[in-house]
Amino acid sequence: MTVTEKTSLVTGASGFIASHVVQQLLEKGERVNATVRSTKNKKKIQHLLDMQEQRPGKLNLYEADLLEAGSFEAPMQGCSVVYHIASPFFIENKIRDGQKEVVEPALKGTQHVLDAVQKCETVELVVLTSSVAAVFGDNADVLEMKNKTLSAEYFNTTSSVTHNSYPYSKVVAEKAAWKLYEQQPKPRRWKLVTINPGLVLGPSLSRTSESGSLSLLDQLLSGQLLLGVPDLWFGVVDVREVATAHVRAAEFPDSHGRYILADSKTHGFVELARILRSITQSSQIPKNKLPNALVRMSGPFLGLSQKWLRQNLGIPFDINNRPSIDDLNIVYRPLEETLADHYQSWKSAQALSG
Numbered sequence: 001m002t003v004t005e006k007t008s009l010v011t012g013a014s015g016f017i018a019s020h021v022v023q024q025l026l027e028k029g030e031r032v033n034a035t036v037r038s039t040k041n042k043k044k045i046q047h048l049l050d051m052q053e054q055r056p057g058k059l060n061l062y063e064a065d066l067l068e069a070g071s072f073e074a075p076m077q078g079c080s081v082v083y084h085i086a087s088p089f090f091i092e093n094k095i096r097d098g099q100k101e102v103v104e105p106a107l108k109g110t111q112h113v114l115d116a117v118q119k120c121e122t123v124e125l126v127v128l129t130s131s132v133a134a135v136f137g138d139n140a141d142v143l144e145m146k147n148k149t150l151s152a153e154y155f156n157t158t159s160s161v162t163h164n165s166y167p168y169s170k171v172v173a174e175k176a177a178w179k180l181y182e183q184q185p186k187p188r189r190w191k192l193v194t195i196n197p198g199l200v201l202g203p204s205l206s207r208t209s210e211s212g213s214l215s216l217l218d219q220l221l222s223g224q225l226l227l228g229v230p231d232l233w234f235g236v237v238d239v240r241e242v243a244t245a246h247v248r249a250a251e252f253p254d255s256h257g258r259y260i261l262a263d264s265k266t267h268g269f270v271e272l273a274r275i276l277r278s279i280t281q282s283s284q285i286p287k288n289k290l291p292n293a294l295v296r297m298s299g300p301f302l303g304l305s306q307k308w309l310r311q312n313l314g315i316p317f318d319i320n321n322r323p324s325i326d327d328l329n330i331v332y333r334p335l336e337e338t339l340a341d342h343y344q345s346w347k348s349a350q351a352l353s354g
């Protein structure tokens with residue numbers, strides 16, 4: 001390896017977001033060490049094997065598990081940047097045991113990756129994939145923020161293992177990372193930047209990702225929400241912008257702190273549905289919202305508590321995404337383009353699996 005050749009570590013490389021980060025790093029000519037849970041599961045990593053073939057010698061795959069101490073040490077050797085992206089993301093009503101399914105892997109994984117960083121003298125920067133879920137728990141939380149606008153100065157204080165366990169997993173993991181960063185002897189060897197995306201949509205390079213954002217849209221596209229969608233609101237961002245933000249956090253020396261990645265206004269679930277309905281021309285995609293009273297009545301069957309519904313139904317808000325634009329030069333593409341590309345990618349995955 002020549003001295004000018006930079007090597008980065010990407011964790012969870014099989015996933016929706018991480019695959020795009022790996023691709024963008026390779027396109028820039030960098031060498032990438034990428035971790036996956038199993039190199040034997042060819043279906044899960046086929047897109048990475050294809051990238052390896054296209055750029056011989058540039059992408060090395062390693063096995064590592066968030067729950068296994070020490071498993072990130074070998075892949076981190078010689079890396080200057082660590083993109084820690086791996087962490088389970090499931091939609092709230094699909095989670096049965098929040099502690100085991102999301103909190104433990106998120107927290108232990110972050111600790112194990114950063115323990116390896118402490119030991120690896122070559123690492124200068126850690127880019128951690130956090131989430132807007134580490135900034136707020138329920139949409140109602142944002143109404144308490146300055147100008148009722150989501151901003152990176154806040155941390156989620158309302159989530160717990162039993163109420164919004166995925167957001168809780170993200171806030172405890174991010175806080176643990178900041179604590180380990182602060183605890184470094186000065187001058188600090190490694191910098192920490194967090195990328196805090198909203199709901200990430202757009203084309204998937206992976207055919208098998210179980211990301212919560214992909215499964216949410218799969219419910220819409222496959223006709224499971226035929227009767228209508230709940231009055232929910234999301235900060236949305238394209239996966240390509242999220243990947244670019246990760247890469248620029250390393251490329252731009254002045255990057256710092258936390259970057260929220262999302263459009264400046266939330267989008268209604270019904271708006272996503274209507275755009276997809278017009279793109280796909282499918283009458284299986286609803287064009288109407290379900291009345292809130294009906295959704296509240298169906299709460300127990302949907303696996304959503306009354307508290308969750310009260311704190312989230314019918315609450316849009318504004319988002320301060322300026323730091324991502326000013327510091328990382330992110331240009332947010334139109335939602336229609338993201339959804340059209342998302343649909344194309346979903347359709348080709350359906351064709352391959354069917």
Ligand SMILES: NC(=O)c1ccc[n+]([C@@H]2O[C@H](COP(=O)([O-])OP(=O)(O)OC[C@H]3O[C@@H](n4cnc5c(N)ncnc54)[C@H](OP(=O)(O)O)[C@@H]3O)[C@@H](O)[C@H]2O)c1
Nearest residue numbers: 012014015016017037065066086087131199200209211213
């Ligand atoms: N998608 C969104 O809307 C969104 C929004 C904000 C933040 N995020 C964050 O972005 C990151 C990636 O999410 P994604 O949307 O790309 O989901 P994804 O496709 O499901 O990726 C999650 C990755 O984590 C890995 N992982 C899970 N448990 C693991 C374990 N015990 N050991 C090692 N690896 C493990 C998965 O590996 P396997 O392939 O082996 O399962 C997968 O590669 C997560 O940190 C998530 O919290 C996502």
